[in-house]
Amino acid sequence: TPDEFKETYQEFVINGWNSVPFSPEYEGQGLPWLVSSAVSEMWSGANMAFALCPLLTQGSVELLSAHGSDQQKEFYLKKLISGEWTGTMCLTEPNAGSDVGAVATKAIKDGDCYRISGQKIFITYGEHDFTENIVHMVLARTEDAPKGAKGISLFIVPKFLSDGSRNDVKALSLEHKLGIHASPTAVMSFGDEDGAVGYLVGEESQGLKYMFTMMNNARLAVGIEGVALAENSCQQATEYAQERRQWDTPIAEFPDVKRMLLTMRANADSMRVLGLYIAKAIDLANNHADEEVRQKNNAIVQILIPVFKAHATDLGFEMSSLAVQVFGGVGYIEETGIAQNLRDSRIAMIYEGTNGIQAMDLVGRKITLENGGLFDVLILDMQNLYKNSAYKDLLDEYLEKIVATTKIIQQNQEQAAHSSTPYLKMLGIFIGAVMLAKSADAAKNAGSLSEEFVANKLGITEFYMKNLLPQVKYFVEIIGG
């Protein structure tokens, strides 16, 4: 990591940014995910490589909060929440990428603990000098465990043990990556000597199930990285286009550059609203007093997470590429800085479940769950969101096509597999329109916003409806065809 990161991390934790959404019981701030998600966008937008470190700690906190013993919570949670220690997620192995069930790392029982041995790859912040200890959350297979996904358990493997001795875990190398250069991605080796000491979380063979606990929030956070990079790209490109002159005119005034800037603005805004909408639904699903409200919001989260993770990260990358185009030749020069967005944003389409895996989750699971009940909840919710919008009729027309296309997919799983990505894009673009329609509506009726702000919001929404939303019909056609 850059020299400045260690100090920056200290400021980050001292100022409380690490503990925003976590339980006050362990000295977290107990703020809603809605607030935490808005904060996350700013950190990822400022520096995605830096922001990855607390993001991985977040995953560890969630796993331990949900499944750790009281003793584990007491010992690890406070230090992870305060940021005194950081966490990692050790899932991937050379032969276990999308197929996490193929994990081969071994865990052999040894008294109260286990001895872990094996190799993990792509471990974000697997090694660094920010903190005195690093807490690895490791998936491994116990002796005589069932084959495949069912035989995997979850372990805590700290870099240093509670007696201060070094555990048998080390980073073998750091990857040379396309982007997020400042984020150390390690190959981690466990048990080169006696076996790394690991502490079982919860029960044996429940590791993958536990992982799902933190998956929604992790995927939300990665989608927000997409929003953050789209936003940062939009801001950089807009500033440059206003300053750079050709033919004695700021290039921002050329229609084709305008088109690019508006595309960035509309996509960043729509995906921001969607991310926050999901964050709010997570809060309601977790905490609302009414069981029915919790269930409804849980359905919305389940179905929107894969859509948001994939579509927002696709857009994060595409908008970064558009920004490079606005910069032209200087955009290709690394010192300019915008090329970094292109490189950084690309990983978000791959990690935390590739966007293809998200599409499989959507069509193969989410839209068929409860006989399509989750999808029905989503549709009612979307209708409710845009019912007072100026675009109600337009969105109704689109909704009808989307419902019909979804029926095809629900009834034919072979067709579903072939159309998974187009289907996800179709839904993502439509839902982006609903989010903008709702927020334009809200801006118009707020009363407290400047005329300029409202006019801008309406203009961006109109641009989206005319220029981006019609892509839905293309996807409808190729799925149906």
Add this chain to the structure above:
Amino acid sequence: TPDEFKETYQEFVINGWNSVPFSPEYEGQGLPWLVSSAVSEMWSGANMAFALCPLLTQGSVELLSAHGSDQQKEFYLKKLISGEWTGTMCLTEPNAGSDVGAVATKAIKDGDCYRISGQKIFITYGEHDFTENIVHMVLARTEDAPKGAKGISLFIVPKFLSDGSRNDVKALSLEHKLGIHASPTAVMSFGDEDGAVGYLVGEESQGLKYMFTMMNNARLAVGIEGVALAENSCQQATEYAQERRQWDTPIAEFPDVKRMLLTMRANADSMRVLGLYIAKAIDLANNHADEEVRQKNNAIVQILIPVFKAHATDLGFEMSSLAVQVFGGVGYIEETGIAQNLRDSRIAMIYEGTNGIQAMDLVGRKITLENGGLFDVLILDMQNLYKNSAYKDLLDEYLEKIVATTKIIQQNQEQAAHSSTPYLKMLGIFIGAVMLAKSADAAKNAGSLSEEFVANKLGITEFYMKNLLPQVKYFVEIIGG
């Protein structure tokens, strides 16, 4: 450049690859651009950074062939064609990017020659150690020349003068770029001391006009870089997907991966055929005995060059990104090699006229030239190409929409400016379909091809018609709307 490049370049020229399309009068091989373009794809696909060096020499050869004096031709052409020397194009300055007319570099007459002073940026292979001399083709402004584009002249500024002395031109620095790392991109300074010696090409104030001589071939070559990177990406991703297993199955068998591989294959194939079709039209426009055939082919070249340059380079980048996605996590690691395609391919959308400039050239100029006559020639030609295809009816339907949309654009230049890029994409995707329809047709009727090859060709064409061609309707809608 890498150590190996100097030696590789020597082999390249000794084996005659530098001289393929040039005049036998100056020891070129006199082969058609059709052949040369097929050769170019292989070089760019093997290493885009290396292939850029002869590409810039090609531009110099064309400029001097068309506008140089006999003496200049005798002195420079043979050495540039043999590859003993290389050439550069010194157009861009910090304030003269897309607006080439803003060139500020000065040329002051000094006896038989001129003294050139100024700074040029983004000069590909502006300095290197492959050859003993480098011939810079420089745009500069003579004293009392008219302002803007009309006052620019073209000069030859060699690194070493004919008496062996060093000319007053040097590389100030090399850029640190997103990609094509092995291609040195220099900031060139002319006339830090006495003024660099420059020799006028042709007449004063004709510099930009001369540049247009080599522009079609240069833009064709950049489009071919797009094809080359799409092809290389497709090959690498296909090989990886056949080897990499998850859930005990090669990932190439998963429907979503299949979709990505077919998208790469269909786009690479369609753009290859289009590039070669344009190359053939250039040959016919230059050399056919019949004036009418020459004119018709010239019209086809004029209108297809911006479409091909922009659309094929967009696809080169997009297909490289798809290939990274097929590789997943390892695709993000630089050692894997596929991320290089993503980085390298990105520049082709920017240089040799950004893709936005291509779209402006298409809608603001090419489709209105001769009262839309060029467009009419293109349409007749396309109809003729697909008239025996199995997709005739389908393509007729699309053609009708395209003609109607073109009328809107031809009659309303403000609408044209706002829709330039969508219009170009619309045309590019449709013409890609025509190219595949024609080549499927040719494959079926060849008689000499294996059943497997023909079945493959038909399958790819069918995939394009069903999954990619319908994008045209989206662009039609947003242009008309």
